Each structure stands twice: as structure tokens, then as C-alpha cells.
Amino acid sequence: MAESKTEADTGQTLTTGQWIKQQNDLPRLDCELTLCHILEVNRASILARPERPLAARELVEINRWADALRNDIPFAYLAGEQEFWGLSLAVSPQVLVPRPETERLVESALALLQSGANILDLGTGSGAVALAIASERIDSKVTATDISAEALLVAKQNAEKLEIEVTFQESRWFENLTGRWQIIVSNPPYIDPADPHLEHLHAEPQHALIAHEKGLADLRQIIAEAPGYLDNKGWLLLEHGFDQAQQVRLLLKQSGFQAVSSHRDLANIERVSVGQYFHE
Ligand SMILES: C[S@@+](CC[C@H](N)C(=O)[O-])C[C@H]1O[C@@H](n2cnc3c(N)ncnc32)[C@H](O)[C@@H]1O
Incomplete structure (x- = not known):
């Protein structure tokens, strides 16, 4: 070197x-x-x-x-900040550096968001997705969670600095949550532990990146449990890996979601999959 x-x-x-x-x-x-x-x-x-x-x-x-x-220390960790959706976010090695492709998740959520809606961002990290949505729709009620107390501290500091209102809660996926949301978004860990790219991602928090079952374990859990936390006709929107769209669509359909589709990012990769849940 x-x-x-x-x-x-x-x-x-x-x-x-x-x-x-x-x-x-x-x-x-x-x-x-x-x-x-x-x-x-x-x-x-x-x-x-x-x-x-x-x-x-x-x-x-x-x-x-x-x-x-x-x-392989990301530039954003050295600078201590990263721009996402036009917002300058503080980042530290406790959180994943928000990535441009995740802006697709924000775009998809905004397109479905009705006035005054409540939204849940699972695994918020630096707060990127929750803060981007809340910055666009000040009449929405945004809740953001993470399993990591350190990540939530970074997200809260970002919310305070940007003067954006978001409610934060520590939770392992839905474990500590009660209530229902019109929209649930998540960019969960989705990298297969055997993925060779991980070698160059050693500075980033591994629990933010890696999911068992070939990267699908967290996506699978969120899809299975989300219906219990969605309003009637509520939407679940998930970011996933470049080659996981087909499996995520299948998982959504198997859990009873309708209007299932995938949205492409700027690199023309199916990056976000969504589904709507109807309670009978
Ligand atoms: C891929 S990062 C996404 C961070 C941020 N939402 C973004 O898009 O930049 C995944 C996040 O999920 C959190 N996470 C991992 N496992 C979790 C779990 N079981 N429950 C809740 N959050 C979890 C990690 O701490 C991390 O902040």
C-alpha cells in the first residue's frame, strides 16, 4: 500500500x-x-x-x-459529516454513512405520503431517512428507531441541529413499539456475511450492514411483523441489495401485501420494494 x-x-x-x-x-x-x-x-x-x-x-x-x-476509512468519518437529501448530517463510526441510493427510499415515501400522516423509520442510524422526510413534510409525525443507543444519540443531535421534529425510540425492530403507522420505511442491514465487499467496510458498524440468511434475515423479520403495526391500507417501503428485489417482492406477497412493486435508483438498480397492507 x-x-x-x-x-x-x-x-x-x-x-x-x-x-x-x-x-x-x-x-x-x-x-x-x-x-x-x-x-x-x-x-x-x-x-x-x-x-x-x-x-x-x-x-x-x-x-x-x-x-x-x-x-478504507470513509471520507465522511474523517470530515464528521455527510450530505443527504440536501441536509448536512453529523456522522461518526457509530452510524452508517448515509448513501445516495437511500434517497430513493425517501422519494418513494414522499410520493405515498398524505397530509398529516404518521411515519415510522426503522433502523434510523444518523437519522437520515426520518429527517429527510420530516424536513419535506412538516405536518407529518415521524418516529425513528434504532437498536443502537449510540446511533440514536447521533440522530437526536442531527434533529436538534437541523431543528427538525422527530420522535426517537430505542427498539429492536418492533419490540418496544406500540401503535400503528400509515407508512413504515426501513433501510435495514442486508449484506450477506459472505460478501467479499465487507473486507473494505471494516470501519462501518457491522451490525448496520450484515444480515444472516444471505442478507435477508432482517428484511424477512420486518416484512413478517409490519402488518401488526400498519394502518389499514398502510405502506411498507424497504431498501435492499442490488440483487434482492425479487426475493423481497416474494416475501411481501407471502405476508399478504398487495400492490407490490420495486423502484429503481439512479443506477437503474431495483433498490426499494414496497407493498400495501389491507386489514380485513
Ligand atoms: C443500513 S443501516 C441504515 C441507517 C440509516 N437508516 C440510513 O439509511 O443511512 C441499518 C440500521 O439499522 C440498525 N439496526 C440493525 N439491527 C437492528 C435491529 N434488530 N433493530 C433495530 N435497528 C437495527 C443499525 O443500528 C443501523 O443504524
């Missing part, structure tokens, strides 16, 4: 442009954003002034970030 060179190693002052060129094993965007954060400038300034020299103390910090990125 390549390591970043310091001024002492090279005996000369590096410019930002030279430093970016040296990091040829890292994505260029990560390098530019690292410089933005450490030098406290915007990206336009990095692009416009590649001849800007790096002071020794700046180089030490920049190289520390570059080495962390080489060790």
Missing part, C-alpha cells in the same frame, strides 16, 4: 497540485475534498490554484487523512 510522502521525505515543498498527483492510488475527488477540509477552502479554489504551497503542518494533516482513506 502506498503511503503519503512528507516534506522531510522529499526535501522540497509540495504544492496542492503536486500532492494530488502523488496520490495516484486515491480517487481524485477524495484528494480535492481532503484539501478543501484541511485548508478550509472551497473546491473551486483548489482547482484554480494548483501552485498553492503546502505548509509542513498542513501536509502532515493531509497525509494523515490520505492514509486513513487508503485504510
